[in-house]
Amino acid sequence: MSDTRELFEVRDWDAAGRIGRLDVPRAGVTVETPALLPVVNPHIQTIPPRELAEEFSAEILITNSYVLHGSEDLREDVLERGLHAFLDFPGAIMTDSGSFQLAEYGEIDVTNEEILEFQRRIGSDVATPVDLPTPPGVSRERAEGELGTTQRRLEDAAAFDADEMLVSAPVQGSTYPDLRERAGRHAAGVGLDVFPVGAVVPLMNEYRFGEVVDVVAAAKRGLGPAAPVHLFGAGHPMMFALAVAMGCDLFDSAAYAIYARDGRYLTVRGTEHLADLDYFPCACPVCVEHTPEEIRESDERERLLSEHNLHVTFREIRTIKGAIRDGELLELVEARARGHPAMLDGYRALLEHADQLERTDPASKGTFFYLSGESARRPEVRRHHDRLARLSPPETVLLTEDGWNEGDGGDGEIGDGAYDAHDERWSIVPPFGPVPPELAETYPLSAEVPERTDDRAYEAAATSVARLVEANPGTEWTLAHRAWPDSALARVPGRVEVVRLGSSEGVEDSDAE
Known part of the structure; x- marks a missing residue:
């Protein structure tokens, strides 16, 4: 593991948001943040990873090493060819460890050490240990117990010989701010590299954006301003500006593909159903070249919607970077907040942490x-x-x-x-x-x-x-x-x-x- 201060350099600040440069030594690339990591399903690739790089300028993506490890069809192939050749992606690749499956199904058939070793062998650039994602609303006793397990696994990961592979240190603690802050302080101290704030997907699925802000604010107090922060599972563009203003740098999105599969159309104000649209409110290539009716009747509906969803998502990341550079990030956050009542709750929660934001605000x-x-x-x-x-x-x-x-x-x-x-x-x-x-x-x-x-x-x-x-x-x-x-x-x-x-x-x- 490397010194985080050497890996991550901040160039511009606005509130707690920043434009930064994350060095990924194993891939030999530097990723500019805020950055979107499209989620790539190893079995089903609606949009090939090479196209994510060439058509959408994706510098980094994320895939699931647990799925690869457990697949008889894919495991030996990825071990033999390496992850970059297997996916045909020229940028950096982060891998998840199976923690999502652990949260969904209650158990997985791999140990922390085994999955870290597998990630190293297949050529992952940023690996993830097996943490315990503690959902919102559980008892404090459970949250503390599971946090203790996660922290022991982070310490084991810090002792793992990762060579040039970066290793992430997930920050858990459910919705208890003091536990999140404690978890952030511990994660920052074990010597790992990238810091995902985990188990917030249930909050985002229920549009509880104010609580997401409080969770991130607490984690950031423990991590400090120098740590590159990944908001696990945050894939909807409507909340990117809010999360960046709170200090998040990396976002992984499966929403572009999952929503397309269900006929849903992403915007920065929320989600529309393709069946309800007479006109497209977007000027991306998909929306310029097609009408809603044409896409509804197309055999390529899922792919076309995926492409639109990616266009609007990457465009929002670029818009945020421009706002940071111009010193207008909070104006952008407020504009986005006016698009949905739950986002306004998130913005108001953000301003409750004004003292914390002021420390890095120019x-x-x-x-x-x-x-x-x-x-x-x-x-x-x-x-x-x-x-x-x-x-x-x-x-x-x-x-x-x-x-x-x-x-x-x-x-x-x-x-x-x-x-x-x-x-x-x-x-x-x-x-x-x-x-x-x-x-x-x-x-x-x-x-x-x-x-x-x-x-x-x-x-x-x-x-x-x-x-x-x-x-x-x-x-x-x-x-x-x-x-x-x-x-x-x-x-x-x-x-x-x-x-x-x-x-x-x-x-x-x-x-x-």
Whole structure:
């Protein structure tokens, strides 16, 4: 096993998402992440692996070594020819160990050491030990017991002579955050290479995306930011942006083929049934060259749907990479979240971990777009609130929604000479709050905020006013606002003079809160 820091290099960050480079020594390739690993069934290949590389630019795929090991038809062939020649794939190949079958059927007929040795002999580039995938909702006693078994198997895998083959270290623990965090810390410490978060498929199948986020967040706290993270079984493009923002790098998808077999058509908003479509909402080659009716009547229906599903899935990975590079990943996550209520639950859960996201989120990006009340909880807002204590205001400060240039809101709105009566005039930018003039053009305070913003933006701004006032008891403060809601004004400390703008004749309303 190699030093993870040498194998995985991060090039760009946004929230906890990143574009990285994963070196796979045995294959002699470097995989750019986030990356999709199409699942290849050794018995049935709807789309040949060579085509996955040449037509879809797949750099890595995953197949099941347990299926190969147990197949009389395939076992000797793959041992003799090697996995790359057997599949005819030029990129990196990861292999699963039979843990899925163990979860489905309760037992498998191979030991951890035997399947690791088989993976080494057939030429796997990234092998997987036999972990115990503990499903959601089980007792804590069972989750702890099975986690202990998984951890012992990871320690055995770390002692296994893998040569140049990378070995993954699955992170289990069911839906207990402390167990997931403990599992992540143990996995990161045993000396293995890639870190799958396992047993989340039942959550994803039930669209429990908020719980998926909590599981990943806990695992990431244990693993630390340097570890390449694989979200096992995450194959639907609708949730990739959310998972990447939480810090996942690798995704394996059997959905493209399984859904096609059932006549289902993937989109980034969810799944459609081919039988219900009159028009294709996609511009991939399959959708441009065929109508839904033509594919319904085609003998190649399954293959054509598989191709579309792969096109939309790989396109979403590219879209995510572009969003990370442009500093717009969270805007993309929010756009995807508006496509399904369960995804909105996932986005809200993501923002509950804003402190964790903020640790790797760049201090400077493009333009911050305030899109909804959820935007008030983003890590950039949290960072500004936390850094208010660093500011050194003078004896008197006017906080105003009128901006910095005297007269841009109308001279005299808060009384003649009011601007001159304060040592400094700072702007209020919901949801960030107080912004001194010297920071006006810096990210994220140059944010694009709608004129008709919501109460949560004002409440967040008022919270930041309270923090700044508390940190500077020697300063006198005046807040000049335009019809802030009562819920926001209630958060403003009582010693702040509060006036309401809106009348060219002077103060429309003045209260000491």
